Amino acid sequence: MWAFLRSRRGVGLTALLLLLVLDAARSAVGHLGYLAPVSVWRPDPQAYADMTWPPATNVPAGATPAQRLYVENCAFCHGPDGRGNGASAPSMIPRPRDFTQGLFKYKSTPESAPPSDDDVIAVVTNGLNASGMPYFRGTLSEQEIRDVVGVVKEFSKAFRAAPTAPITLGPRPKSTPESLARGADLYKANCALCHGDDLRGGQWLKDSKGYPVVSRDLTAPWTFRGGDAPQQIFLRLSTGLAPAPMPAYVSLSGESRWELVAFLESKRRTPPWAPAGKLDGPGQSADLEARGRYLVHAEMCGLCHTEIDRALIYRDDRYLAGGMRVGAYPQGVFISRNLTSDPNTGLGRWSDAEVASAIRDGRSKDGRELNLWGMPWAFFHNLTPDDAQAIARYLKTLPAAHNEIPPPLHYGVVETIAAKFWLGDPLLGRAPRLTYDIGSYANPGGLTAGAIEAELAWAQGAVLVAAIILFVVAPHPPETRRRWARAIGGTIAGVVILSVGYYLDATPALPILPPEEVSKGASGTIPRPDVSQASPERAALVARGRYIFANASCALCHGNDGAGGLKVNGGDFGTVFVANLTPDRDTGLGAWSDAEIARAIRSGVGRDGRPLFWQGMPWDHFSNLDEEDVASVIAFLRILPPVARKTPAYRPPGLDDCPIYTFWTVPEQAPGCR
Numbered sequence: 001m002w003a004f005l006r007s008r009r010g011v012g013l014t015a016l017l018l019l020l021v022l023d024a025a026r027s028a029v030g031h032l033g034y035l036a037p038v039s040v041w042r043p044d045p046q047a048y049a050d051m052t053w054p055p056a057t058n059v060p061a062g063a064t065p066a067q068r069l070y071v072e073n074c075a076f077c078h079g080p081d082g083r084g085n086g087a088s089a090p091s092m093i094p095r096p097r098d099f100t101q102g103l104f105k106y107k108s109t110p111e112s113a114p115p116s117d118d119d120v121i122a123v124v125t126n127g128l129n130a131s132g133m134p135y136f137r138g139t140l141s142e143q144e145i146r147d148v149v150g151v152v153k154e155f156s157k158a159f160r161a162a163p164t165a166p167i168t169l170g171p172r173p174k175s176t177p178e179s180l181a182r183g184a185d186l187y188k189a190n191c192a193l194c195h196g197d198d199l200r201g202g203q204w205l206k207d208s209k210g211y212p213v214v215s216r217d218l219t220a221p222w223t224f225r226g227g228d229a230p231q232q233i234f235l236r237l238s239t240g241l242a243p244a245p246m247p248a249y250v251s252l253s254g255e256s257r258w259e260l261v262a263f264l265e266s267k268r269r270t271p272p273w274a275p276a277g278k279l280d281g282p283g284q285s286a287d288l289e290a291r292g293r294y295l296v297h298a299e300m301c302g303l304c305h306t307e308i309d310r311a312l313i314y315r316d317d318r319y320l321a322g323g324m325r326v327g328a329y330p331q332g333v334f335i336s337r338n339l340t341s342d343p344n345t346g347l348g349r350w351s352d353a354e355v356a357s358a359i360r361d362g363r364s365k366d367g368r369e370l371n372l373w374g375m376p377w378a379f380f381h382n383l384t385p386d387d388a389q390a391i392a393r394y395l396k397t398l399p400a401a402h403n404e405i406p407p408p409l410h411y412g413v414v415e416t417i418a419a420k421f422w423l424g425d426p427l428l429g430r431a432p433r434l435t436y437d438i439g440s441y442a443n444p445g446g447l448t449a450g451a452i453e454a455e456l457a458w459a460q461g462a463v464l465v466a467a468i469i470l471f472v473v474a475p476h477p478p479e480t481r482r483r484w485a486r487a488i489g490g491t492i493a494g495v496v497i498l499s500v501g502y503y504l505d506a507t508p509a510l511p512i513l514p515p516e517e518v519s520k521g522a523s524g525t526i527p528r529p530d531v532s533q534a535s536p537e538r539a540a541l542v543a544r545g546r547y548i549f550a551n552a553s554c555a556l557c558h559g560n561d562g563a564g565g566l567k568v569n570g571g572d573f574g575t576v577f578v579a580n581l582t583p584d585r586d587t588g589l590g591a592w593s594d595a596e597i598a599r600a601i602r603s604g605v606g607r608d609g610r611p612l613f614w615q616g617m618p619w620d621h622f623s624n625l626d627e628e629d630v631a632s633v634i635a636f637l638r639i640l641p642p643v644a645r646k647t648p649a650y651r652p653p654g655l656d657d658c659p660i661y662t663f664w665t666v667p668e669q670a671p672g673c674r
Helices: 008-032 065-073 117-126 142-154 177-190 230-239 254-266 288-298 301-305 352-361 385-395 413-422 449-473 481-506 515-523 536-551 554-558 594-603 627-638
Strands: 204-206 212-214 325-328 332-335 433-436 567-570 574-577 661-664
Touching: 008 413, 008 449, 065 142, 117 142, 177 254, 230 254, 288 301, 288 385, 352 385, 536 554, 536 627, 594 627
Parallel strands: none
Antiparallel strands: 204 212, 325 332, 325 433, 433 661, 567 574, 567 661
16 A cells, blocks of 8 residues: 555545545535434414415315405414414514404504404405505405404404494694694603604514514604504594504593694605605614614515424524524535524624624625525625614624524535536536525534534545645656656646636635625626606615615515516425516516505515415515615516516425425426426
């Protein structure tokens, strides 16, 4: 053996054999490591009902037509038993109403009384403005709406009492400077604690079940859930907003409540879509922590960084604590990072600048490049520095959750490069499928697969270094010019081969690639519509809409042109195809109204009334978008270049489905796991 190693040929062949064996071992670890979760969370059904998709599969045997309507249209938010425990509820702020409490916000009856039938019918018919509660006008008939309301009433004993007369509004007094001044004093004494001296709200409070609610921005009445008509504002002051902490001000006289209404009207700012209006929602807040909180909850962070159970329900008590397994062959296997403030396993010891750099530039605290198939930072690079800083600041305030995340796994160099060529994308190394596993892969304990793979990579490096040394010192025949030329040429060729191999293996996670160029390659083709002829207000909306389209999951799933067509498949929910968002009338949104688009974004209801799978179209997260941002997204979608691309219809679960949630990054028209 030693004699064999005393020749350069022997050194080269031995080193090559060892490198290939170690490389094969790395591939084996990449395929076999992290195969099973460390734990799978099972939520209390009182908190989250274990439901399956599509909704009709949850209709119990013997259900009445009215109960079927409720399960198919309402249960994924409000739960099959009306407890507000639907599968999509964890991401929605505020949470869907718990009907069993008998507490309803938007009504005409006194604080302690249940709403009238007409009150509930109005909410189901018209929805609630700027919220996840959709309107069912045109989707359900008037009789069907009455039937659903009948089911809602069955959940609470409160409706068994005799109907209560509605509140008398009384005449509205004429506003005067003196009455406005009294209204201002009333506001300061009764409202400023939660809504602020500037009326901008934004405080995070808790409802009767301990879930978060956000105090309303009273200068933006287009966000008032029950409507901004003076009579509706008077009713809110008279009834309160239980189960939220907003009390009823029945101790104030009717005249005083009207004076408070007049004061609020006087503080109304111009909406950004009206002449002289400007964008001034929570996404523009000067308080970076408040802005970051809004951005995190309205965008896609929770999609990957929060553990899910078998029904794909997010574990809200470990919000953003990471642990989800993301498969991106041939790029590797990634376990989503812990974004909480835990100092040992989360971001507790990271600076705001370091977190912002990871978000925008894909650079970890230790300088490591983050693979954009595991963390799509190339899209997030479009975030402004202030927004990235805002997100970082908010993440640092999240309750610490000790959740140790194991390192990512990669495959051997030979397999990685071969797979990239076989898939036809050697330069970027696109992962044609991304998989997202249930359960937690955090806190694995002992020697992890990632640590084993790291040792194998170090061993490969040691073999390479040893081979170079032995190659130099190995005995060899007297040198001639030809042999010197061959040695130099072989050395140069070896360096080139190693460099090309490193590039092909590591891309797109190459530190030498400027983040700006990587981002330009990923999202640079998102259209920039010509708004030179539009009003300044419209141009600002379109610009904001493009910004959200690029930084939320819109472009990532629907493509830079918005034409969609990608496939999502899993054994429990069937096959979903990403919709065409362009203005094409036949295959896109050209025939949709603004209200219909807004309802789909925030409530997951299609134009035809069909519910949209919240894990295919994350409307549960987007329900937290501010009205100004929803209007901006719609303004941008309206002027996208139309693309005639028909999206295949949803297919329910079949025998050929993938065992886990799988997202295709390349167009694929066949349903199932193909």
